Amino acid sequence: MLELLSWTMLLLPLCSAAVIQLLLREMADTAIRISVGSVAATFVIALLLLESEDRTLTVQWANAGSFHIEIGLIIDDLSRGMMIVVTGVGLLVHLFSLAYMKEDEARGRYFAGLSIFMFSMTGIVLASNFIMMFIFWELVGFSSYLLIGHWFQKDSAAEAAKKAFLVNRIGDFGFMIGILMLWGILGTFAFREMAGSATVLVDSNSTLTGIAVLLVFCGALGKSAQVPLHVWLPDAMEGPTPVSALIHAATMVAAGVYMLFRLQFSAGIEIFEGFAGTTIAWVGGITSLLAALMATQQDDIKRVLAYSTLSQLGYMVMAVGLAGDHSGEAGMFHLYTHAWFKALLFLGSGAVIYACHHEQNIWKMGGLFQRMRKTTITFAIGTAALMAIYPLSGFWSKEQILEAAHHDQPVLFWLAIIVATLTPFYMTRLFIVAFLGKSRGHGAQEAKEVPPIMLYPLFALSCMSVIAGFTPVAEKLSPAFHHPSHSFSPTNPVFLISLAALLIGISSGILLYRGRDSDPLAGNRLFKVFRNKFYFDEAYLVLVRVFQNAVAVVVHFLDDFVIGNLIVGGLVRSASGVGNLFRKLQSGNLQGYAFLFGAGIILIIYLTVFAR
Amino acid sequence: MASLQEYLFISGLLFAIGLAGVLIRRNIIVIFMCLELMLSAANLTLVAFSRFNTGENGLPDYNGQVLVFFIITVAAAEVAVGLAIIVALYRARQTVDVKDLTSMRG
């Protein structure tokens, strides 16, 4: 039964996508029902599985002699919790999309894409070995490509989709090398068999192992959009907003964190000790800081949220990289809470955008609180959770991460505190500018409350944002939840520092942005750098132009000219040239022929008789 | 009696003269005659070898001389056919100069 359920959970969305794509192209509404039905079913299964025992199910996928690649499902604490997040958020996003995409002509394709995504994400979560994880890793990238490029007629959407895919490919380049190296080091792809096998080798090969882990981390770098491969995520906001909520906030981008933690969980924390873990933690920390800085100057509501997502992902990666006693678990805990409130925020922003006739600039919004109270309240709850206000879910998980950082890497702790100051700052900015004050744009003035089918998911998510962090709930639902070693106390210095950060962030936000019609910091040079995302995109553009396009032009020229023209063409020309030379000998003159006869004979006689 | 070397030298000279004639002269009939000269040089060589390759009984080895007879006969046939062709050429082209025979080349 368990087996059947697990496989159903994996394959149902695939069947749904296949049916929609192959059979129901013309019947969009049936297609939507199938898609929503399948995700609802998987959510139910995920709930059912919560009570099951740990199992690993495998089938052989590709055999080569004595060698096998397997497809397997691993059912344990980690994957069960992750499945709740994935299918739970997924279900709500599907429901939200029902209304959000109602007018879209290609909604059949959209829901097929969502189904493929659900399938791939389930695959990542349940993957029992690295090869299978890589398979689904690529597939989520693909479904993300499809969904970002949903409105492919727009140049910007098509470019964004391409960029997302390519940047992820770069990450996967390292990921695959890492997988292969780890295979060499640990002797297996399967997570279940990694435990223990590492400890033997880790001492003698710690550098090698470290490199392998870092290469595997490259995959997370791409998928979880860490610096310097973060550039695709903000652009990915070109996709429909529910997609941003599901894929680019709650689930897929968290896959990198999940994968790292899965490795840590299976192979043992030891392989993260040393420079590998430190590097990962620092990358996470720097990402969270840079992203938070960039978020302070974004005007597009979705982009603010996107950078905020980057920043929070940086937190999680940092936590996993710290390789402290339970820092990884803290990261996963944050992943879990973040999924709910960030999905809430994105769907909320989707509702706002929907209401404002696809207006995304916050400076053209304003005063939405009067027009759409319910949405605003849910958005406020999400904002509060993201700011980590006690006792919302974000608070608990962020506190765990800060604890861990404080314990292991004080420098990173202070970095995280800066981020904890910036987060309330930009969220306050967002909230004040978009929801309070007076309406500044045409769309905002006409906005009205969204239909109930969009509101229900918001309510459900707000509910989760509030309660998900409490221990009884988290114990049940959070992947690999770990009780904090000491219970929360108001006198804990970490708490006090973070509280101060929160207050500074909120108050400076209120002070700066209350009643403003435009950004007071826009003229500042430093903030201009933030607004321009530290010129990452421009730098990459130069890099691509010089190192790829220019080299490609040169190589193409060499290929055509040297290989094609000089060498091959030269050989052909010399052959026909020699041929023409021979033809010259054929003068038609009898005596010329006789002379050559004689010359030939003398040559041969010389060679045989005299030069012997 | 002259030695074998002397015969061979003379016949070689004859052969060379014939070849030189073929290479130098322009008139096809003269060239043809020079060719016959080369055959004669070969005949002389054969006879010389035959004469100096005495067997156990002291007689010359007649194999070579047999070949000479055949060569003479064949040469006669060759001349007959050759002259006929050259005459036909003269009729058609009014020339027997090799310089004029270069319509096909390359």
Place this chain on the structure above:
Amino acid sequence: MTACLVLTPLIGVIAILMGRDPKATARLTTTVMLITGILLAGLWAMGIREGLSMDPIVLNKPEIRLGLGLYDGMSVIMMLLSVTVAFAAARTGSCEKRHEALWNISLLLIAAGAIGAFISTDLFFFYAFHELALIPTFLMIGILGRGERKIIAWKATIYLAFGSIVLLAGLLWLVSSSGTSSLAFEDLLKTSIPSEDQQGIALFLIIGFGTLVSLFPFHSWAAPTYASAPAPISMLHAGVLKKFGLYGLLRLHPLVPEGMSHWLNLVIVLLIGNILWVGLVTINQKRLDLMLGNSSVMHMGYIFLAFAALIEAGSEAENPVAMPAAILLMFAHGVTIAMLLGLTDRIEKKTGTLDLRNLGGLASLTPRLAFLFGLAAMASIGLPGLANFAGEVMVFIAGFKGWQARSGMGSVQIATIIALWGLVISAVYMLRAYRKTFQGPKGSHTTKAEDLSPSERKPAIFLAFVLVIVGIFPNLLLGLLGDSGSESSESRELQPPSKQVLLPDPEPKSQQAILAN
């Protein structure tokens, strides 16, 4: 019986020559390929593979037999590939009435040549059948090609002839050096070739087969040829015929393992040339057909990588992944590139151009075409669930199979890493092309275009179906490959499935020991 597989297309040729009705030729071609496919399935199902004893001797000394048989799984898979692509090719493209007979005859001849080469059990016919395609290709490009068809036809023909000749030198040297009196593979495998000869033979084989596979730097014929040739011809060429070179290298490797390993680093440099150099050339292409042609050249590098892994290991037993990986990828690439080239031809028919600057936004006009092309494009850049991915991932595993964690990276491992970067390159050009053709606003030539009609769709859907099936269940193909798999599957039944260990351990003993625990 197995000879029928080759005879059927040849009989088709004769039927077309005899026939008077030009309309029927296209249908006849399709039917012939269908019959061949059914024959193959039937023969395989009945277990008829035809041993040596029944093959007619065509020459006594040295003994040459017209040996045609399903020699092993590799032959069967290549046969499947030939039949699949040929069937789709027969349904793709069209030409003027007066060339119809020639068109179909060429197609059948190329197919027959490929099939013959893949199922020959004798070195002589293995080589000879491959050349059957040369003249038809020359004619078809010259008469019906695109662009600078005449120059390209010459270039391809002379290049391929050159490659075949170098190959012939290698084969002849191999034969004379082995001292065999029979050219059957079975007998050749029994001989041993002195190692001082192996080096030279291996070099000739690498260059000869390499030219046929468009191994860098002998690749410059390939891309223009695929771009210029009429669709079915380029489908067969890029999809099937080109694989002959790789098939040959894999087939003959056991004869000259030492010689091959002497040239391991050369092979690696060349295959990196294929992946990086040609990859960059591909990025710079401005036309869809040339881009696909170059991409096909580039992807050969991956199959060569598997071959390099095989060379490094020395024998199939040492690296059981390499050979299946290469074969699977060959199959997958063949189907993919055939599908892409077929659809490209459709794009040209519908829009009148293949210049990427003039295309754009086709997806909204021709969603089916866009879907099928996108599927094939994704397959070619290794999307999981489609056949290429399975092959590629196995190639990479094969590349690292010989790596021991304690030693530094060997050249094969470095090549594997570079090949992985090649995946990025291929994603760049493929997505760029797809983006410029199907996405974004409409281009100058794409203001109106009709979607694929049902009959135009069928071949592509058929190929897509094959890609998906093999992609999801690669074992369907890999299962054909040999007995080693089935043996171990028996032994595995004794253990719980989760205990299966994937070990890169180069010592089979310890591997068995772990398996036994």
Place this chain on the structure above:
Amino acid sequence: MPAYWLEATVVILGLILLLMEAFGKSTSRELLRRVAIGGLAFTLVPLYFAVAPSPDNAELSRFYIYDNWAVFFKLLAIVATILVLLMAYDYRRVLNQFTEEPGTDHGTGEFYALPVFACAGMMWMASARDLVSIFVSLELVTITFYILVGYMRRQVGSLEAGVKYLILGALSTGFLVYGMAWIYGVTHTTNLAEISIAIADPDSGIAANPSPLFFGLSLMLLSLAFKIGAVPMHLWIPDVYQGAPTPITAFLSVGSKAAGFIVALRILEPFFASEITRTQTTLIVLIMAGLTLLLGNLAAIAQTNFKRLLAYSSIAHAGFILLAIAAWHPGDAGSLSTHQVVSLYLATYLVITLGAFFVLVVVRNSESSDEISAFDGLGQRNPSLAACATILLSALAGLPLTAGFIGKFFAFQLAISSASANKALWLGVGIGFIGVAASFYYYLKVVRAIYWREPANEEEVPVPQISRIVILSLTALTILFGFWPNPILWVIGG
């Protein structure tokens, strides 16, 4: 029946034909041709039953050898002559234009009789084992060809070809006899078997100073190179082939060449067998082979006249055969001997080349031109003829699964397997491979004309009945031998 009656029969046949022509009042050419072909075909029967002359008949068996090779090359000569006579019939319209009374067939009677004499000469060459008989039979063939080449007296090209052939042929005869004289002088004998013994003796004076022997050998080999069309004696070939009547060109390129090769094999055999002479002999042959391959193939690239192209092709093929001879190999259980390879090559070459010449005759009749451009659009004007032409041309290029591949395959195999002993052979092999690549180009040039080019007019090219049957059967044989070369080996006795 002793074998030498065969030659006698053929000579008598020739005489009968001449007498019929001379004295029979208004004997039709048709009848002449039928008698000639019938007579030659009849000769095949005794060829099957003939036996070698008894060794007791010392005077004859000294001159005359009757072994497998003799049978095979006699067969080749007869078959080639029959096909040439058939071709001559379809060529008659062209021939009639340029003979005594243009437009009529007066003065063309000898055209059917003389090939029979040439055939007798070739058959004799196949059996000659003495320098004397070699010389005489060779001259019988050569002198007959002098007449045949210049047969079209009213055409300048034919006459010019005749004179060139005459002068250069006579020149090579001069070299031949001079060389023979020296060999005779050194070995004291004209019999090849005795020469073989003489030069194998390591203690004789020859071993001490082999220079005169090499001098004679070089001269003799080079004049044989004239017959087989090898560098440096190839120069006559393009001009003569182009000028001669097409059936005679075909006859030269298959019959005369094949006979030249069997003589060359017979003469070379003792020299390859002897330790003293092997190195030098290999050197001579190898140099000739390499240059011939290079020149024949590369000079053919730029040709525009089909007949001239075939001339260069004939040079190139001689090069491949010479390569097999340079890689002298007596044969063993697993591989063919040089004799067998050469025979195999020549047999397949005969089939293909004659087929190509038949196609040329058909096109020449229709287009009045030997240029490659005469083939333009043949694919549309006569698809079946075009298909046959394509197959034959591919076979000439050595495409596998045609007969043309078999010969090249074994020639190269021989060369490569001997290359381990003699590294210089690799050079020959390399040049050979360049040659094959080039040959694809120039043969396909004709295929290109046939299919790519548009025809000058839409009329169908008519194919006479005889040509149709012969072309079809030769094409069929080309394919058959490509798949199944064993029958040739049966005749050789492999």
